[in-house]
Amino acid sequence: MSQDHDHLHLPEHPDFLWRNPEPKSSYDAVIVGGGGHGLATAYFLAKNHGMTNIAVLEKGWLAGGNMARNTTIIRSNYLWDESAAIYEHALKLWEVLPEELEYDFLFSQRGVMNLAHTLGDVRESMRRVGANKLNGVDAEWLEPDQVKELCPILNVSDNIRYPVMGATYQPRAGIAKHDHVAWAFARKCDELGVDIIQNCEVTGFLKDGNRVVGVKTNRGTINTEKVGLAAAGHSSVLAEMAGFRLPIQSHPLQALVSELHEPVHPTVVMSNHVHVYVSQAHKGELVMGAGVDSYNGYGQRGSFHVIEEQMAAAVELFPIFARAHVLRTWGGIVDTTMDASPIVGTTPVENMFVNCGWGTGGFKGTPAAGLTFAHTIATGAPHKLNEPFSLERFETGALIDEHGAAAVAH
Amino acid sequence: MLLISCPNCGPRDETEFHYGGQAHVAYPEDPNALNDREWAEYLFYRDNTKGAYAERWVHSTGCRQWFNMLRDTVSYEIQAVYPMGSQAPTTTAQAPEGASK
Numbered sequence: 001m002s003q004d005h006d007h008l009h010l011p012e013h014p015d016f017l018w019r020n021p022e023p024k025s026s027y028d029a030v031i032v033g034g035g036g037h038g039l040a041t042a043y044f045l046a047k048n049h050g051m052t053n054i055a056v057l058e059k060g061w062l063a064g065g066n067m068a069r070n071t072t073i074i075r076s077n078y079l080w081d082e083s084a085a086i087y088e089h090a091l092k093l094w095e096v097l098p099e100e101l102e103y104d105f106l107f108s109q110r111g112v113m114n115l116a117h118t119l120g121d122v123r124e125s126m127r128r129v130g131a132n133k134l135n136g137v138d139a140e141w142l143e144p145d146q147v148k149e150l151c152p153i154l155n156v157s158d159n160i161r162y163p164v165m166g167a168t169y170q171p172r173a174g175i176a177k178h179d180h181v182a183w184a185f186a187r188k189c190d191e192l193g194v195d196i197i198q199n200c201e202v203t204g205f206l207k208d209g210n211r212v213v214g215v216k217t218n219r220g221t222i223n224t225e226k227v228g229l230a231a232a233g234h235s236s237v238l239a240e241m242a243g244f245r246l247p248i249q250s251h252p253l254q255a256l257v258s259e260l261h262e263p264v265h266p267t268v269v270m271s272n273h274v275h276v277y278v279s280q281a282h283k284g285e286l287v288m289g290a291g292v293d294s295y296n297g298y299g300q301r302g303s304f305h306v307i308e309e310q311m312a313a314a315v316e317l318f319p320i321f322a323r324a325h326v327l328r329t330w331g332g333i334v335d336t337t338m339d340a341s342p343i344v345g346t347t348p349v350e351n352m353f354v355n356c357g358w359g360t361g362g363f364k365g366t367p368a369a370g371l372t373f374a375h376t377i378a379t380g381a382p383h384k385l386n387e388p389f390s391l392e393r394f395e396t397g398a399l400i401d402e403h404g405a406a407a408v409a410h
Numbered sequence: 411m412l413l414i415s416c417p418n419c420g421p422r423d424e425t426e427f428h429y430g431g432q433a434h435v436a437y438p439e440d441p442n443a444l445n446d447r448e449w450a451e452y453l454f455y456r457d458n459t460k461g462a463y464a465e466r467w468v469h470s471t472g473c474r475q476w477f478n479m480l481r482d483t484v485s486y487e488i489q490a491v492y493p494m495g496s497q498a499p500t501t502t503a504q505a506p507e508g509a510s511k
Contacts, residue, residue, distance in 0.1 A: 221459075236458035247454040250483075294429035298460045298484045303411045305425050385483070395450040396415050 008281060011104060017183050018062075023197050023273050026223040027055045029377055030215050031050055032202050032238060034176070035067040036363065037355055039185035039196075040370020041230055041377070046192035048371070049378035056226075057217060059201035063182030066232050069300075069332035070363040071255050071277060071289040071409075072204060073268055075112045075173035077132050077139050077314045078405040082388040084135035089385055090368035091172060097367060099254035103184035105177050106282055110267050113142070113151065115317075117162035117273040124404055125168045141183075142167045151267050153318050159319035160316050162274050175268060175279050178363060185370075205242045211350040212242065226237035227352045228377045232368075233298065233333025235356035245357060247325040247394050252291040252302035255361055258328040262282035263387075266321065271402075274313035274352025286324060288314055292334060292360065301331040332361050339399040344386040352375050354391070415491050418473040430466030431457040433478045434498065459483060464498040 003241040034056045043049040058064075074094055076087035080369045098104050116125045132139035144156040147167045147370065156164045157198060170330045186196055197219070206214030206221065216275035229238050261284050270277035277289045293302035307329055315322050336359040337343065343357040355373040358365055372386035382390065393399055412424040438444055438452055457463070463483045468476045480490040480498055490499045 006481075023462075234460075237460050245451075245455050246458070247450075248458055249456060250458055250460075294484075295481070296458065296463060296465070296483050297486060299486055303424055306412050349478075394454045395446045397446075 002087045009105075010348070011298040017187040017344050018196050020198065021195045023055060023057075023092050023200060023217070023219050024195065026087055027195070028052055028224070029228065030213070030222060030224040031056045031224040031230055032197060033061045033065075033232065033234075034399050035065050035230065035232065036063060036182055036185070036227075036232040036375070037232070037358070037364040037369045038190055039063070039074070039354065040366050041181060041286045042189045042194045042196075042370075042371045043185050043192070044370045044374035045378060046189065046194055048295065049374060049380060054388060055222070056189065056194060056196050057200045057202060057215070057222075058196070058198045062196060063179065063200050063231035066332040066334065066362060067182050069255065069330055070178060070281065071287050072175045072178045072275065072281075072363060073112060073127075073173070073270070073289075074176060075139050075170050075268075075281065076364070077112070077128065077168060077173070078137075078154065078402055079128050079169045080400050080402065081135060081400050082173045082400050083405070084132065084137050086368050086372070086385045086389070087365060088135065088137050089371070090365050092178065093367035094276065094364075095172075095372065096185070099185040099189050101182065104183050104293060105180035107174065107361040108282070109172050110151070110187055110279075111169060111171045112165040112270060113147065113169050114266040115147070115269065115273070118165070119273065121273055122165050125166065128405060129168050132168075138170055138172050140169050140171075151265070151269060152216075153264055153320055154269065155317055155319055157265045160384055162316075164317070167269075173268065175281070177282065181366065195229045202238065202241070205349075205352075206282070207243075207349070209350075213351045215354040216324075217250040218364050220348070225351060227354065228373060229352070229354045230346075232335050232356065232358065232362060235335050235354065237356070239347070242347070242349050242352055243386045245392070246343070246354070247337055247359055248343075249296055250298055251295070252297040252299060252331045252337055253292045254287060254290040254307055254329060254331045256290075256310075256325040257281070257285040257287050257305060257327050258321070259327045259397075261286065261324065265318075269317070271313065271317065273409040274317065276313040276317070278314055278318065285327065286321065298333055299331070300333060321382055334362075336360070338394070340402040341400040343381050343391050345375070345376055345390040345392075346380075347391065412486060412488065414467065414488065416469045416472055416475075417477050417491055417493065418475055422469070422488060426471045427467045428470045430468055430476065432435070433466045440460060450478060462489060466494075484485040
C-alpha cells in the first residue's frame, strides 16, 4: 500500500493544455458533455477508431460538473459479473493511463475499505469478496483488528452505535486527482485534433426522420453524423429534446472537505450502513461524501440534514475528526437508475448514443465508459463490456442490481 | 432542508417526511394487456423534469398521510401542496396555508 500523501510534490499548475476553437459547421461525431466521460470518449474515438474530426461540446467550463464534484474514489469490487468486468477494466486502464496520456494525475492505489456494521453487512460483504475473487478482482475480508491495523484512526471498539464488524478491502483501489484526469484527457484529445468547445450549450437536435443529423447550440448549428450524449444529471433533458425517455432520476449528491491536515488517513474508508466515505486528499483535506438527497433535483445543492448525518457518522468512526472544521460543501447532480447500473448504448433515435446512469459512481468508471462508448459510437454496436448495460434491459428484465456494491443508496 | 407544509400538521422540517417520487402515475388498468415496453414504462420510467414537478410525499413522523406537492426541481421552491387524488394545479400559485384543511 502506498502512502503518497506528500503534499510538497504536487505538480505545478499547467499552462494552456488545449485550444479553444470556434465550432466548425460539421463534424463526423459530436459528444455532448465535456466532463470526464465525454473527454475519455473523444480520446478513445480518436485513438482507437481514428475519428479525429469530432467535437466535445460543454455548456459550461471543461469538467466543471460532476467531474469537479466527486470524491475521486476508484475501485472495482462490484458484485455481478457484468459490473466487475467493466469496472475492473476501468481500473486496469487507470493503472496505465498516466503513462499513456503522459500526464501524472496522481493515481494513488492506497486501497479501499468497505465497512460492515451488521451481520447482514458481514454476509453480504463476504459474498462480494468471493464473487470478486472469482472475477479476478483483488479483494479480501478483514477482521476488526486487521481493519485497525490498516487504518489506526478508525474506531473499532464495540461501544458505538454501529460497531465495525469487519470490512472488505481492495488493495488496488484508491484515489486520483480528478481535475488532472480531465486535463490529461483534454490535452491528448486536443493533440489528436479533437475540438473541445466550452460555453456551448445544446438547445436541440436536427433530425431527418428518426435519424439525428445535427445539433443546435447557442453558438450555431453543427451538422454531424453521430451524437453521443454524456451529460450525467442532464441526460433526461437532452433525451427529451431528442424525443425519447430515459429511466433516470436526477438527484443531488453532496460532499465536503475539511481544512488541510497532516497525513492521518492512509486509505479510503467507505460505510454503506452509516453512510459516509472518507479519504484524505493529496493536499491534506479530508474528503467526505454523503448520501443522495431523496428528492429529484437539478440545483447542484442538497439539504443540510444529509451532511449532518454524514458528519455524525464520520465522527463516530473517526473520533479525531471531531475537531476538524468543514472548509466547504457542494453538490452535484447524479443520474440514478433503478438498478444502480449505468446505461451505455444505442437509443431509439438512429445515430444517437447515450452514456448515462452512472449515478453516484461515475468517476471510477471514466476510462471504461470512454472506451466502450467510443466503440459503440464508432461501430454502431456495443463493446462486449457495455452490451449488458443497454437501455433495453429495462424491457427484457435483465437488470444488473448493484445497490449493494454501489456504496451510496439511490 | 425543505420546509414542507403538511396539509394536516402544518409546516414541518423535511426530515419528518419521505419522498414518494412522481405523482399521478396510475397502476395500469389491465396489467396483463401490457407489452414489455409498456410494462417497463410503468415500472422504471418516470419523468425527470427540470422545473415544476408534481411529486408525492408522506408525513412519516407526523400524521402519516400522503399528499402531492408541486416543487421546482431547480430552485426547490414548493409551489403548491394538494391532496391525493386531485389534479396538479397548473398555476404556480402560492402554497396553501399548512393547517387550513
